[in-house]
Amino acid sequence: MASLTHAEATERGALLRVDSYRVDLDLTTGEDTFTSVTRIVFAARSPGADTFLDVVARGLRSVTLNGRRLDRPAAVDGRVALTGLAADNEVVVVAEMAYSRECSGLHRYVDPADGRVYVYGFVFIDNAPRVFACFDQPDLKAPFTFTVTVPNDWQVLGNAPAERTAPGRWELAETDPLATYLTTVVAGPYRSFHTEHDGVPLGLHCRQSLAGALEADLDEVFEITGQCLDEYHRLFGVRYPFGKFDQVFVPEFSVLSLDHPGCVLIRELYLFQSAVPWSERETRAVVVAHGLSLMWLAGLVTNTWWDDLWLGQAFADYMAHRVTGDVTRFRGPLTTFAVRRKAQAYVADQRPSTHPVGLTAPDVRTVLLELDRISYFKGSSALRQLAALIGTPGLRAGLREYFTRHAYGTATFTDFLAALGDATGTDLTDWARTWFTTCDVNTLIPEITVSDDVITAAAVRQTASAAHPTLRPHTLDIGLYEGGGAAPELLRTQLAGARTELPELVGRPTPRLVLLNDGDLTYAKIRFDERSGEALPELLAELSPLNRAMVWCALLMAVQDGAYPAAEHLGLVAGMLDRESVPAIVVEVLEQARNDVADRFLEPSLRPAAMAAVADGIRRRLADGAPTGEVRLCLARGLVEFGADPAELLAWLDGGHRPAGLEPDADLAWRIRYRLAVLGALDEDAIEAAYHADPGTASAQFAAKCRAARPDPAAKSAAWDAIVGDADLSNYGLWALAEGFWQPEQTELTEPYVDRFFAEMPVAAKLRGDLALDVLVRFLYPRYAATPATLDLADALLARPDVELPLRRRVADFTDDLRRVVACRTGER
Numbered sequence: 001m002a003s004l005t006h007a008e009a010t011e012r013g014a015l016l017r018v019d020s021y022r023v024d025l026d027l028t029t030g031e032d033t034f035t036s037v038t039r040i041v042f043a044a045r046s047p048g049a050d051t052f053l054d055v056v057a058r059g060l061r062s063v064t065l066n067g068r069r070l071d072r073p074a075a076v077d078g079r080v081a082l083t084g085l086a087a088d089n090e091v092v093v094v095a096e097m098a099y100s101r102e103c104s105g106l107h108r109y110v111d112p113a114d115g116r117v118y119v120y121g122f123v124f125i126d127n128a129p130r131v132f133a134c135f136d137q138p139d140l141k142a143p144f145t146f147t148v149t150v151p152n153d154w155q156v157l158g159n160a161p162a163e164r165t166a167p168g169r170w171e172l173a174e175t176d177p178l179a180t181y182l183t184t185v186v187a188g189p190y191r192s193f194h195t196e197h198d199g200v201p202l203g204l205h206c207r208q209s210l211a212g213a214l215e216a217d218l219d220e221v222f223e224i225t226g227q228c229l230d231e232y233h234r235l236f237g238v239r240y241p242f243g244k245f246d247q248v249f250v251p252e253f254s255v256l257s258l259d260h261p262g263c264v265l266i267r268e269l270y271l272f273q274s275a276v277p278w279s280e281r282e283t284r285a286v287v288v289a290h291g292l293s294l295m296w297l298a299g300l301v302t303n304t305w306w307d308d309l310w311l312g313q314a315f316a317d318y319m320a321h322r323v324t325g326d327v328t329r330f331r332g333p334l335t336t337f338a339v340r341r342k343a344q345a346y347v348a349d350q351r352p353s354t355h356p357v358g359l360t361a362p363d364v365r366t367v368l369l370e371l372d373r374i375s376y377f378k379g380s381s382a383l384r385q386l387a388a389l390i391g392t393p394g395l396r397a398g399l400r401e402y403f404t405r406h407a408y409g410t411a412t413f414t415d416f417l418a419a420l421g422d423a424t425g426t427d428l429t430d431w432a433r434t435w436f437t438t439c440d441v442n443t444l445i446p447e448i449t450v451s452d453d454v455i456t457a458a459a460v461r462q463t464a465s466a467a468h469p470t471l472r473p474h475t476l477d478i479g480l481y482e483g484g485g486a487a488p489e490l491l492r493t494q495l496a497g498a499r500t501e502l503p504e505l506v507g508r509p510t511p512r513l514v515l516l517n518d519g520d521l522t523y524a525k526i527r528f529d530e531r532s533g534e535a536l537p538e539l540l541a542e543l544s545p546l547n548r549a550m551v552w553c554a555l556l557m558a559v560q561d562g563a564y565p566a567a568e569h570l571g572l573v574a575g576m577l578d579r580e581s582v583p584a585i586v587v588e589v590l591e592q593a594r595n596d597v598a599d600r601f602l603e604p605s606l607r608p609a610a611m612a613a614v615a616d617g618i619r620r621r622l623a624d625g626a627p628t629g630e631v632r633l634c635l636a637r638g639l640v641e642f643g644a645d646p647a648e649l650l651a652w653l654d655g656g657h658r659p660a661g662l663e664p665d666a667d668l669a670w671r672i673r674y675r676l677a678v679l680g681a682l683d684e685d686a687i688e689a690a691y692h693a694d695p696g697t698a699s700a701q702f703a704a705k706c707r708a709a710r711p712d713p714a715a716k717s718a719a720w721d722a723i724v725g726d727a728d729l730s731n732y733g734l735w736a737l738a739e740g741f742w743q744p745e746q747t748e749l750t751e752p753y754v755d756r757f758f759a760e761m762p763v764a765a766k767l768r769g770d771l772a773l774d775v776l777v778r779f780l781y782p783r784y785a786a787t788p789a790t791l792d793l794a795d796a797l798l799a800r801p802d803v804e805l806p807l808r809r810r811v812a813d814f815t816d817d818l819r820r821v822v823a824c825r826t827g828e829r
Contacts, residue, residue: 001078003365009137017043018142023132026149038133044085052079054129054136057095064092093133102731102772103254105130113209118188128180141177157186159262184260197226203246213271227327237400241300261299264291274667277630279584282330290320304410306367307359314379336584339549345377351813358436381523388475397423440468443525458505479518480511520550541579566602570610577617583630590638599744615643622659646681670702677706701736708740724764731772738779754782758793765807781814786821
């Protein structure tokens with residue numbers, strides 16, 4: 001399928017006006033394919049001109065243009081030529097389409113729990129032509145009407161209300177004008193729950209086998225949805241712009257959510273069938289708030305071209321974390337963002353594939369490759385910095401102006417800046433250019449000179465990488481801490497250039513801790529002066545949760561930069577376990593300490609003792625009986641990963657000695673089995689028995705991970721062959737095997753597969769779409785083989801001319817990560 005270029009879209013957009021789509025889908029024709037009939041009414045501004053239609057079909061049965069059936073129609077690279085257009089046109093396309101197993105078009109899923117079949121449309125970014133023929137570009141918005149034929153016991157959902165017109169026959173009302181990528185159809189025997197808020201019908205839907213999990217949380221999810229609806233109405237000055245709002249939890253989903261007007265799809269990860277920490281419920285609330293905000297930020301006003309797609313997504317991420325914390329029962333989203341998502345943005349922003357937040361997208365495929373953690377999380381952080389600069393009232397006024405000017409149409413980032421500038425009387429052009437068109441992250445370093453415990457000179461030094469030397473303006477607070485429960489003093493500061501003097505600190509007694517970016521208002525890595533670094537272990541617990549989260553993120557980045565020893569980081573982790581009470585911080589810091597620091601950056605010979613020290617800290621905290629149920633669960637998960645031996649874990653499963661108050665549910669039991677599999681204490685029969693005792697998607701994924709994780713040559717060989725050669729494996733099955741394959745305890749066993757990864761991935765990559773490939777390479781890259789030899793193999797692969805861009809970018813990024821690990825271990829950084 002050819003990737004649409006900006007130039008092609010500009011030419012086609014200038015020629016056409018699309019008036020309507022009518023799409024008829026028959027989902028009763030078989031297990032592999034469905035029938036799609038598309039009728040498009042459109043106008044051509046230059047009669048006699050030619051254009052093309054986008055369609056990716058298993059078989060193209062007919063194409064009829066203005067009553068004339070095209071002879072032997074064929075789609076070349078996903079395009080059908082339309083020649084000799086009239087002023088007013090109608091094209092009808094009849095096609096046989098293939099169902100997807102990796103979220104590219106109409107995804108079909110068979111529930112292993114009961115055999116029921118579920119279908120949903122995944123048309124983001126350029127997958128709409130796999131469901132219906134269309135002019136697939138965001139500026140050609142048009143009303144859609146879908147009719148769908150399904151088995152009699154199914155229901156159908158979509159962007160507009162659906163009505164059953166006959167047994168197995170459904171029609172959806174005509175929508176407001178939508179971009180093709182914002183349409184969806186959902187069909188199957190879904191279990192549904194309904195309510196209404198402020199005149200807006202609300203629906204929640206899931207598979208029948210998961211209905212109990214959804215029903216248990218109905219009040220919570222409906223409450224959050226209603227609170228966010230009210231707050232967005234207040235902030236944006238526009239009522240919810242579509243007739244109803246459905247949220248559907250769907251299986252085998254490649255992303256967290258897809259935010260179609262009127263019908264948001266959400267990953268089933270957020271249907272909780274086991275006990276989870278409060279932080280995971282908080283994350284679900286953020287996902288709900290994110291999807292709802294895009295009803296305005298993408299549905300009401302759509303990006304004219306893909307290079308501005310980032311704006312809606314970044315603003316939705318910013319709004320979701322802010323609004324969830326402001327108006328729902330969850331008060332910690334910004335803390336979770338600071339400790340988790342911001343670190344992901346910092347890492348991505350320093351890789352070879354770094355790019356500006358504002359995309360420069362010559363074609364659609366480039367957008368898909370670059371729409372990543374930089375677009376979402378750095379973009380979100382930059383928008384928070386913008387709010388700090390112009391204030392919340394100015395931001396609210398600008399957003400209202402933007403929605404008023406462009407409602408139900410399309411707009412660019414330039415239009416957005418113009419609305420903000422006009423509303424606030426501020427020219428944001430230079431600020432936006434610095435923040436949104438440049439790459440990489442700055443580092444802020446305090447420089448404090450002290451004499452007789454008095455500050456004699458103070459400044460903040462700002463650095464940037466040699467490859468991307470931009471120094472940005474930063475609006476931030478500097479916190480001055482004495483400890484002992486005393487309230488900190490905050491100093492609002494504007495940083496600019498390589499060095500900003502802080503004369504207001506000169507002559508003051510030296511605080512024990514100087515905390516740059518207090519409150520996490522800007523996007524930058526921070527360091528500590530020597531005195532602050534020495535006080536940090538004692539004062540860390542006195543900081544606010546948001547600042548503790550921000551500090552842990554800063555320390556992780558310092559480890560990866562070779563500026564903070566991995567062993568000291570793990571020592572600080574072991575020490576914080578006695579006092580940390582925020583589940584999100586406990587979860588994320590333990591995951592980072594295990595997956596990033598202990599497994600990768602720490603010298604391998606030091607790993608056993610460091611792991612044991614953290615495990616002992618967890619045991620002490622669990623033994624004192626003080627942690628809440630949520631923190632206890634987080635600590636128990638951490639102990640499984642850090643230090644529980646097979647006998648201890650087996651006792652947990654079998655009802656023997658366990659930490660007080662811990663009753664392993666299905667999720668924790670599978671986590672225990674996975675660790676036992678890694679340690680060679682779980683065989684194939686035990687895995688199979690556990691799966692058959694509770695069949696379902698989650699169990700199937702865990703069982704696959706366990707099989708791939710076993711330290712058995714035959715198990716490794718079977719997993720590898722499936723990963724690189726089984727084109728029919730679903731995306732979830734693929735990821736589960738890849739995630740379980742490499743283990744830091746098994747480097748000798750898996751050493752032969754290091755060579756095989758670099759030799760075989762170019763062929764294996766061709767079996768997968770870009771979304772599936774992204775996650776596959778993330779899991780399957782040999783991240784524990786931190787040796788110069790691995791770097792040589794990677795460099796050789798990257799030098800090959802036949803390696804396609806998606807694989808090349810991902811391998812280059814993970815090789816850069818590995819190069820950092822090698823440098824830190826050898827002390828050469």
